[in-house]
Amino acid sequence: MGRFSIWQNYHKIIKLAFQICLLTLFMPVLSHASQFSVTGEYDMRFISMDNADDMNDDYHDNQSYMDLRLRLGATVEINENTKGIITLETGHVVFGVDPDDSDETIPGSDSLDLKLKSAYVDFFPAHSESNLLVGLQPIELVDGLLANEDAFGVTYLVKAVREIRINLVKLYDNTVNDEYKNDLNPKRDSVFYSIYYENDAFTDDRFSLLVGYYLDRNALLYDDDPAAVLPVMYSKRDAVFICSGYDWEYYGTDLDFNLLYQRGKRRFTDDLTGLRESKRLLAWLIDVTAKRKAGENLKLSGEFLFATGDENSDDKKDQGFMPIDGLSNYYDRAYIMTGRVFGDDAPEGGLFDSPVRNMSNVIFLKLAAEYSFSNDKRLEIAAMYATHDENVEALSGKSERAIGAEFDATLSFDVFDTYYDTGKGLLFNTFGAYFIPGDSYDLYDGSAADDVTLFGAGLEYTF
Numbered sequence: 001m002g003r004f005s006i007w008q009n010y011h012k013i014i015k016l017a018f019q020i021c022l023l024t025l026f027m028p029v030l031s032h033a034s035q036f037s038v039t040g041e042y043d044m045r046f047i048s049m050d051n052a053d054d055m056n057d058d059y060h061d062n063q064s065y066m067d068l069r070l071r072l073g074a075t076v077e078i079n080e081n082t083k084g085i086i087t088l089e090t091g092h093v094v095f096g097v098d099p100d101d102s103d104e105t106i107p108g109s110d111s112l113d114l115k116l117k118s119a120y121v122d123f124f125p126a127h128s129e130s131n132l133l134v135g136l137q138p139i140e141l142v143d144g145l146l147a148n149e150d151a152f153g154v155t156y157l158v159k160a161v162r163e164i165r166i167n168l169v170k171l172y173d174n175t176v177n178d179e180y181k182n183d184l185n186p187k188r189d190s191v192f193y194s195i196y197y198e199n200d201a202f203t204d205d206r207f208s209l210l211v212g213y214y215l216d217r218n219a220l221l222y223d224d225d226p227a228a229v230l231p232v233m234y235s236k237r238d239a240v241f242i243c244s245g246y247d248w249e250y251y252g253t254d255l256d257f258n259l260l261y262q263r264g265k266r267r268f269t270d271d272l273t274g275l276r277e278s279k280r281l282l283a284w285l286i287d288v289t290a291k292r293k294a295g296e297n298l299k300l301s302g303e304f305l306f307a308t309g310d311e312n313s314d315d316k317k318d319q320g321f322m323p324i325d326g327l328s329n330y331y332d333r334a335y336i337m338t339g340r341v342f343g344d345d346a347p348e349g350g351l352f353d354s355p356v357r358n359m360s361n362v363i364f365l366k367l368a369a370e371y372s373f374s375n376d377k378r379l380e381i382a383a384m385y386a387t388h389d390e391n392v393e394a395l396s397g398k399s400e401r402a403i404g405a406e407f408d409a410t411l412s413f414d415v416f417d418t419y420y421d422t423g424k425g426l427l428f429n430t431f432g433a434y435f436i437p438g439d440s441y442d443l444y445d446g447s448a449a450d451d452v453t454l455f456g457a458g459l460e461y462t463f
Contacts, residue, residue, distance in 0.1 A: 035077040043069040045458030055449035067094045087117040118150045129160045142243045148329035162199040171326045180219040190216040210243040239264030253292040260285040283308045283321040297372040309361025309390035321360045330359050335408050335433035356386050363387050376414035394442040402438025427460045
């Protein structure tokens with residue numbers, strides 16, 4: 001079988017391998033008694049928000065509701081070299097809201113939405129420092145910037161003095177950051193291959209390098225112009241990723257730098273001429289984080305993210321950074337701008353389709369602090385500002401750049417005094433967020449969008 005034939009039938013190879021792994025998982029093993037463990041997480045929350053729909057105080061769109069979310073995982077150790085992992089979870093099951101009156105900003109509905117989050121087999125040969133994972137599994141690459149989700153694939157991992165990770169990933173129905181998903185393109189087909197290397201540098205530093213290839217067929221994207229009716233139909237999008245990272249300590253501050261370079265093409269058919277067109281993709285993403293302890297009880301952190309945007313949409317070159325749809329996940333940086341309060345499965349990326357969540361054409365700055373009043377009480381505050389790299393057209397018709405500023409606060413109580421030490425137990429938290437929209441959210445009449453507020457309280461039980 002030739003090289004190209006192998007890649008074209010990759011999904012069949014993966015499916016066969018997964019079936020073999022499942023057969024191995026459930027085969028009786030007489031030489032070793034199976035061990036079984038269960039983990040899970042249960043969240044219950046009250047949430048209230050205002051102006052999330054239209055950012056206009058002239059219309060009443062305050063919404064308050066409660067929701068529940070359950071995640072349940074099981075690990076079966078078949079023998080000393082094999083174990084199987086399966087995780088189920090519900091989306092945010094909303095109650096207290098009439099489904100007929102609820103808005104698209106409300107994730108979930110008054111029905112149980114149970115989904116398979118992960119199901120894979122982990123093989124770890126005896127006297128070896130390597131693992132082979134096959135199935136629907138967590139994929140985390142480049143500190144979560146390139147990949148931070150569950151997907152179907154094969155991972156070969158070596159962890160010793162250095163780390164080597166080879167990933168072959170097939171993307172099906174993932175919805176995280178999936179702005180290209182639409183009922184009109186059911187044949188969409190996406191794959192991602194990567195090789196990752198990480199090793200020590202000097203004394204305590206760490207460097208990493210990743211080379212990857214992303215291929216997406218039959219993608220569909222509605223134009224950035226809100227008045228556009230026809231979407232752009234991409235017959236093929238592909239890109240080579242080269243990612244370099246470096247972690248080091250500088251006078252008590254832990255610094256982390258990641259640079260992602262992307263080169264590829266987007267192929268589509270022009271709606272006006274009917275001719276096949278293509279755009280050359282050349283884009284960048286830079287992310288820098290800093291963390292520092294300032295005393296016994298105070299931790300400070302900061303992050304700067306820059307993802308290039310396209311300067312001229314009419315030329316043959318596209319400089320807008322293209323994240324991997326269904327695999328990239330940047331939702332947990334802010335409650336409102338990235339939809340952190342809703343989790344990674346919320347529709348429309350949370351409150352609205354923020355470019356911060358999409359990691360394209362965005363500059364994002366965050367400063368945060370965490371103060372521990374005691375072993376069981378903590379306060380987290382954060383201030384964020386975001387703007388576009390290149391101007392976009394607002395609803396007002398003007399060309400604007402500013403996305404806006406957000407302020408978040410979270411007060412948490414470790415009820416059983418075990419959560420912060422072991423990661424298990426009951427955590428009670430209250431949270432609030434205030435978002436000041438920038439000029440890119442100006443309304444149709446040219447007036448500034450009104451501020452968005454959100455607050456809530458929740459219980460998180462982890463076992």
